[in-house]
Amino acid sequence: MTLSASPTVETPWWDAYVRLSDHCVTCPTCTAVDQQGTNLRLPCTTARQLSEEHRQAWRT
Numbered sequence: 665m666t667l668s669a670s671p672t673v674e675t676p677w678w679d680a681y682v683r684l685s686d687h688c689v690t691c692p693t694c695t696a697v698d699q700q701g702t703n704l705r706l707p708c709t710t711a712r713q714l715s716e717e718h719r720q721a722w723r724t
């Protein structure tokens with residue numbers, strides 16, 4: 665999926681995707697990196713919830 669293909673009408677999956685993206689760049693857990701700058705991919709309850717919402721919205 666490319667960001668340039670953003671739909672003109674807001675869809676539930678798009679809304680969920682935006683919320684997930686917003687979370688991932690602002691959440692201290694999701695953005696945690698090690699000394700090499702590699703994302704630690706720490707488990708984040710909110711991110712998991714948002715990504716689950718996105719998956720479900722995508723299916724409908």
Ligand SMILES: [Zn+2]
Nearest residue numbers: 691694708711
């Ligand atoms: Zn997070």
